[in-house]
Amino acid sequence: MSLSNEQLERYSRHIILKQVGGKGQEKILSGKVLVIGTGGLGAPAAMYLAAAGVGTIGLVDFDVVDLSNLQRQIIHQSQDVGKAKVDSGRETIAAMNPDVKVYTYNELVTAANIKDIIRDQEYDFILDGTDNFPAKFLINDACVMLRKPFSHAGIIRFQGQTMTYVPDAGPCYRCVFREPPPKDAVPTCRQAGVLGVMGGILGTLQATEALKYILGVGELLTGYLLTYDALSMTFRKVKLPRSGDCAVCGEHPSITQLFDYEKPTCEFGK
Amino acid sequence: MSIQANKFIDITDLVCPITFVKTKITLEEMEDGEILEVRLNGGEPVENVPRSLKEEGNKVLELTRNEDGTYTLFVEKGDLP
Numbered sequence: 001m002s003l004s005n006e007q008l009e010r011y012s013r014h015i016i017l018k019q020v021g022g023k024g025q026e027k028i029l030s031g032k033v034l035v036i037g038t039g040g041l042g043a044p045a046a047m048y049l050a051a052a053g054v055g056t057i058g059l060v061d062f063d064v065v066d067l068s069n070l071q072r073q074i075i076h077q078s079q080d081v082g083k084a085k086v087d088s089g090r091e092t093i094a095a096m097n098p099d100v101k102v103y104t105y106n107e108l109v110t111a112a113n114i115k116d117i118i119r120d121q122e123y124d125f126i127l128d129g130t131d132n133f134p135a136k137f138l139i140n141d142a143c144v145m146l147r148k149p150f151s152h153a154g155i156i157r158f159q160g161q162t163m164t165y166v167p168d169a170g171p172c173y174r175c176v177f178r179e180p181p182p183k184d185a186v187p188t189c190r191q192a193g194v195l196g197v198m199g200g201i202l203g204t205l206q207a208t209e210a211l212k213y214i215l216g217v218g219e220l221l222t223g224y225l226l227t228y229d230a231l232s233m234t235f236r237k238v239k240l241p242r243s244g245d246c247a248v249c250g251e252h253p254s255i256t257q258l259f260d261y262e263k264p265t266c267e268f269g270k
Numbered sequence: 271m272s273i274q275a276n277k278f279i280d281i282t283d284l285v286c287p288i289t290f291v292k293t294k295i296t297l298e299e300m301e302d303g304e305i306l307e308v309r310l311n312g313g314e315p316v317e318n319v320p321r322s323l324k325e326e327g328n329k330v331l332e333l334t335r336n337e338d339g340t341y342t343l344f345v346e347k348g349d350l351p
Contacts, residue, residue, distance in 0.1 A: 023298060
C-alpha cells in the first residue's frame with residue numbers, strides 16, 4: 001500500500017507523529033475494528049476510528065434511532081430518527097471518510113451469531129459499546145474463546161469505566177466481575193440517566209486503545225480498570241489481577257460454549 | 271565537494287506541514303545512512319523541515335540557499351521507527 005497525496009494531507013497530523021509515520025498510517029488503514037452498539041459509546045468511538053482512517057469498521061446494532069438517543073449518540077442526526085442505527089452510522093462514516101469500508105450487522109448479538117459476526121471480516125479488535133450486562137459478558141466470552149482483544153466500557157449518570165482485554169496479557173471482564181448483577185440491582189441508562197458527554201469520554205478512550213493496539217504503541221489498559229467520575233473530575237486506574245479460576249479464561253474453564261443471560265425486561269420495554 | 275544523494279525530492283509546491291510529511295514518507299522508504307536531497311522554499315519550510323527531521327533522529331548534513339531563493343537540504347536517514 002502506498003499513500004496517495006490526498007491521504008498524506010488527510011492524515012498529516014498522524015504521519016507527523018514519530019510513533020505513527022506513513023507506515024503506522026498504513027497499519028491504521030489496514031485495521032479492522034468491530035464496534036458493537038452504536039449508542040453513547042459506539043457512536044463517538046466509530047466516528048474517531050473513521051476519521052483516523054481505520055479501513056474496515058463493522059457496526060452492530062439491532063435498534064432504530066430514537067429522539068432520546070440524540071443527546072449523546074452523535075453519529076445519528078435529527079433526520080435519522082426511525083432509521084436503523086447501523087444505516088445511520090454508515091451514512092455518517094461515508095460522509096466523513098471515503099477510505100473507510102463499513103460493514104453493518106442489523107441484529108442483537110447473541111450466543112448464536114456473535115462468533116460469525118467477529119469472523120465475518122476477521123476483525124482485529126472489538127469495541128464493546130453495549131448498555132447491558134448480558135451483552136457485555138457475551139462479548140467477553142466470545143472474545144476470550146476466539147482470542148480477540150477487546151475494549152470494555154460502561155457509563156451511567158456521571159460515571160464511567162473501561163478496561164482492555166488482550167489474550168494472555170491480563171484479566172478478562174469475567175475475571176473481574178464474574179457474573180452479571182442480579183436483575184434490577186443496577187439500573188440501566190434508561191432508568192438512571194447519563195450525562196451525554198460520558199459516552200464521548202469513554203468511547204474515545206476505547207477508540208484510543210483500538211488505535212494503539214493496531215499501531216503497536218504505548219501501553220494498553222490490560223490489567224487495569226480506569227474509572228472516571230465527572231462530578232469530582234477524577235480518573236482512577238485500578239490494578240486488576242487475572243483470576244486463575246476464571247470461568248472462561250482460567251486454567252480449567254467451566255464455560256466452554258457461549259450462552260445468553262436473560263436480558264433485562266426494559267431492554268424491550270419501549 | 272558536493273554530497274552524493276541517493277534520492278531527490280522537490281517540495282517547493284507543498285505547504286507546511288505536508289512539506290515535512292512528504293520528506294518523512296520518502297525517508298521511511300530509504301535505508302539508514304542513505305542520503306536524501308530536498309529542494310524546499312524559504313520561510314516556513316526551511317524553518318520547520320530541517321528541525322523536524324532532526325527531532326526524529328535524522329542528520330542534517332547541509333543546507334544551502336540557491337540563487338532562485340529556494341534551498342537545498344541534504345539529510346542522512348537516522349533512527350526513524
